[in-house]
Amino acid sequence: MKTLFINGSPNKNGKTAALAAALLKGKDYETVNLTDYVIGCYGQKLPGDQLDEVLGKIREADIVAVGSPVYWHNICGSVRNVLDRCYGLVKKGEFSGKTLYFLFQGGAPEQWMLEAGEYSMKRFAALYGLEYGGMATSQKEAEELGKKI
Numbered sequence: 001m002k003t004l005f006i007n008g009s010p011n012k013n014g015k016t017a018a019l020a021a022a023l024l025k026g027k028d029y030e031t032v033n034l035t036d037y038v039i040g041c042y043g044q045k046l047p048g049d050q051l052d053e054v055l056g057k058i059r060e061a062d063i064v065a066v067g068s069p070v071y072w073h074n075i076c077g078s079v080r081n082v083l084d085r086c087y088g089l090v091k092k093g094e095f096s097g098k099t100l101y102f103l104f105q106g107g108a109p110e111q112w113m114l115e116a117g118e119y120s121m122k123r124f125a126a127l128y129g130l131e132y133g134g135m136a137t138s139q140k141e142a143e144e145l146g147k148k149i
Helices: 016-022 051-060 077-086 113-130 139-146
Strands: 003-007 029-031 063-071 100-106 130-137
Touching: 003 016, 003 051, 016 063, 016 100, 016 130, 029 051, 029 113, 051 077, 063 077, 063 113, 077 113, 100 113, 113 130, 130 139
Parallel strands: 003 029, 003 063, 063 100, 100 130
Antiparallel strands: none
């Protein structure tokens, strides 16, 4: 099984990456740090835009773990741009057969923030055919969720 971790944090070795390491412990996985890619917002295609490269990696993976810090009460912009840009580019159900895990952490997020982020990821998974494997917001939750992979 090919496993992909999409890291939305600008801190490549921070808490979001640590959650991925806990979730995917003992598994070989590729990391895509979104801040290393040029990905414009919805309605924009910047010169050198690399969204297709990221989508190609998702298409090749069996397991996709998306990690985001909580910024402005929700998913960070780099992850949001990928989700938004899939609209119209990715066919409904195109990612079927894959499982999506969501890693969402912040300094002191309130419950409604976590629920809003998870709602977005569940909707994304449902629209594009991914099985939603769950969300982890702490090291312990990531370790527990990782046992199911």
